[in-house]
Amino acid sequence: MASSSSPHPISYKFIIFLLISTSLHLLASTQSKSCTNPTSSKPIISGNSTILSENKTFVLGFFHTNDESKWYLGIWYATVPTPTYVWVANRQTPLTSLSTSSFQIDGAKLTVTENQDSRCDVVWESIIDINIENNNNNEDNKMDVKLLEDGDLVVVDSGGVVVWRSFDFPADTFLPGMNLTVGQTLTCWKSDNDPAPGKYSLRLKPPDYGEVELLFNESRTYWSSGNWTGNIFSGVPEMTLPYIYRFYFTNPFTETATFGFTEITSQQKPLTRFNIDSSGQIKQYTWSPQTENWNMFWNQPENPCRVYGLCGNFGFCNAKSVLNPCKCFDGFRALDGTGWDAGDYSGGCVRDSDKNCENDRFNDIGDVTFDQEKVESSSGSRTDCERKCLSNCSCVALSYKPKTNSCKNYFGQVLNLGNSSSDLGIIQDSLSIRVPRGVNGKKIGAKTVVVISIVSCFVAVLLMVIVGFVVLRKKTLMRKKLEEESVFPVTNLKVFTYKELHAATNGFSEQLGHGGFGAVFSGNVDSTMVAVKRLERPGGGEKEFRAEVCTIGNIQHVNLVRLRGFCSEESHRLLVYDYMPNGPLSVYLKTGGRNLDWDARFRIAVGTARGIAYLHEECRNCIIHCDIKPENILLDQDFSAKVSDFGLAKLIGRDFSRVLATMRGTWGYVAPEWISGVAITTKADVYSYGMTLLELLGGRRNVEGPPDGGNGGESNEKWFFPPWAARRITEGDVAAVVDERLGGEYNMEEVVRVGLVAVWCIQDEEVARPTMGMVVKMLEGVVAVEVPPPPKLLQALVSGESFRGVGGHSQNGTLTGVSYESKDSQPAD
DSSP states (O other): OOOTTOSSTTHHHHHHHHHHHTHHHHHTOOSOEEOSOTTSSOEEEETTOOEEOTTSSEEEEEEOSSOTTOBEEEEEESSOSSOOEEEESSSSSOBSOSTTEEEEEETTEEEEEEEETTEEEEEEEEEOSSOTTTOOTTGGGGOEEEEOTTSOEEEEOTTSOEEEEGGGSOOSEEOTTOEEETTOOEEEEEETTEEEEEEEEEEEOTTTOOSEEEEETTTEEEEEOOOBOSSSBTTOGGGGOOSSEEEEEESTTSTTOEEEEEEOOSSSOOOEEEEEOTTSOEEEEEEETTTTEEEEEEEESSSGGGSTTTTOTTEEEOTTOSSOOEEEOTTEEESSHHHHHTTOOTTOEEESOOSOGGGEEEEEEEEEEEEEEEEEEEESOHHHHHHHHHTOTTEEEEEEETTTTEEEEEEEEEEEEEETTOSSOSEEEEEEEEEETBTTBOOOOHHHHHHHHHHHHHHHHHHHHHHHHHHHHHHHHHHHHHHHHOBOTTSOOEEOOHHHHHHHTTTTTOEEEEOSSEEEEEEEETTEEEEEEEESSOOSOHHHHHHHHHHHHTOOOTTBOOEEEEEEETTEEEEEEEOOTTOBGGGGGSTTOOOOOHHHHHHHHHHHHHHHHIIIIISSSOOOOSOOSGGGEEEOTTOOEEEOOTTHHHHHTOOHHHHHHHOTTOGGGOOHHHHHTOOOOTHHHHHHHHHHHHHHHHTSOSBOOOTTSSSOSHHHHTTBHHHHHHHHHHTTOGGGTSOGGGTTOSOHHHHHHHHHHHHHHTOSSGGGSOOHHHHHHHHHTSSOOOOOOOOHHHHHHTSSSOSTTTTSBOTTSOBTTOOOOOOOOSSOO
16 A cells, blocks of 8 residues: 555556556567667577476477477477477567577566677567666676476576566466466467467456456457356366365455466376467366376367357358368358468458359358347348348348248358357357359249249158158167067166166156266166166267177176166166165265174175276276275175176266266265376276275265364364375374274274275375285285375375365365265165
């Protein structure tokens, strides 16, 4: 605040502030300037020289993309084979030659210059935050430039104070440790080969600054994160992820709001970044050393056609085409063919011919959604509608409704052309676009239109009748075949009709639970209780579904839930399992829930391990479960463990990086490699089993609010049970971890083995975890179990860098965004 004793207390500071603020615009300056005194400054780097960060993670230097006549000063990953740039200085004003390029401190400015033929041109400059009045010609010699390990380029004065940093002037990449503040934006590259600012940017959304938004042309919002809830953005449930990031939002909903994230692992940190790419999507990547590739874990908008204006004027967006979602209609071509091929579709499509527009005709493209600048409505015949549009070369398209004789002529740009299921376009209509005569046949007259319409309708109705008869006949034959055979060949699985299962479950009225794969209902088939899982997001066609079900049906083990049959009828996909009368293990881990004696718990631990080991090591094809947790360990009438839902990961055919982000009660069991983007192995199941084993030992869920309400003490630190339990177990105090409800009635030798095995299973590194076959031997006492080291990653989660703001630790110590409350399930997810 200003002092009241001065009439103009902030004038000088305000001027300095404005100078510093304008440096952001200077970063992207489009005009070169002459160097004021090119010989007075010593270059930081020039030509092909570079600066490396301390551990050689990042490198600063000059680079080019596919055009060696355009050079840029930038920062990229030093250890990644494919150049991945995280910051660019002179984005709009490339240098023409590497040998004449230099980066230097010139007085109170950082500059990128080009020296040719006794000329010195400044192509980029940024003001350093120092006292300009006290600066002199030698001040730059007292400053030092460093590239930090987090990718931040900083200028440090003689007193060690950072007076400038590249993180304050982001390009298209958001790195750990970088802050997004009010007034700052991340702007995409124009294309994959052109670092010039594109049309898409990310910023804190004004005027409240409580959420993040993606913008088209700095004006049109097409995606928003939702408001900050105190721990996550309401529209980004994936932020509940507790393994890699700690998100923080300082002073949200104010003009001093600051959003950022850091990595919370104390181990060697993975290379990770958020990027606004030229397609307008924000994507989160993690580098996989095993595959030597960037793995994308999260992106928004998921549908590329929800990016506003992606395909430009008259460009049609097809979300199913991953590599090239944009196309031009017949009679049109890409305005910038080179840019189009490089992924820059912003130029859109233009007419393929420059012929006189009066000789145009119309090409019907069907029901689409689109945005249009100007619309003129009128009434009359189709001929009148066309004639009116053709009389004005600015009219680019029309839509006509014969039932009401209503016409609309469209002028200017046509953006966001997509199929009728898109919700980006503000208009949805059957569109006819204006094309040169000769494209797609001759112009059709009004009478011909009527005749063709009548004939087309008749043919269409006739075809519908024929197709309907063929489909009905095919279904009838299939139904008879199923009823005659009653079982599906190769396996003993019974093939149910949807009608049968609808009746068996009383109209799916008795829901037992609901998980990531679908809801589970109790049913009665031939006087036998069954559990019917109705899959919500089945993948593949009927042939593929049946093939995967056959694979699951052929797997038989005493510790695996038996699949009795299935239904694959039209869009219905249902699985019928044996009913487990004692429900899932999760029922016995609730506060005030039913108790299990130690003998039952130990049998469950060993039985579950045997079931998983069978999937990993004894099946013809290895099956990774991907979702081991108490909800998926069911108990039969003798309290024997039965693992459920094995094989569904492959059956559903989904990207599990997204599945796990939406599944309730799953994050407490996900192995770190799920998040780091590396290939998943059977060791991911081992980690999840270890987490489940800790819950079985302690008789509680791994994540619970502190009993004392967050007021400190040992009970408070047990809100996240695994690190606390692991520390006690490795220190030899296993008894402190055991469920108090057992009253001390347990076999200490078995308890110690279970505790040590659990900690071995949740080791940070995959190679340190045992196989499930070895786990069985360790639990049975066949193999001696040594004391493992406590997992460092888990300890980091509850250290001084607490979970607050990670979708983790909230103010009262609970784990937000993670819920374990669900109905008792038969086999649930």
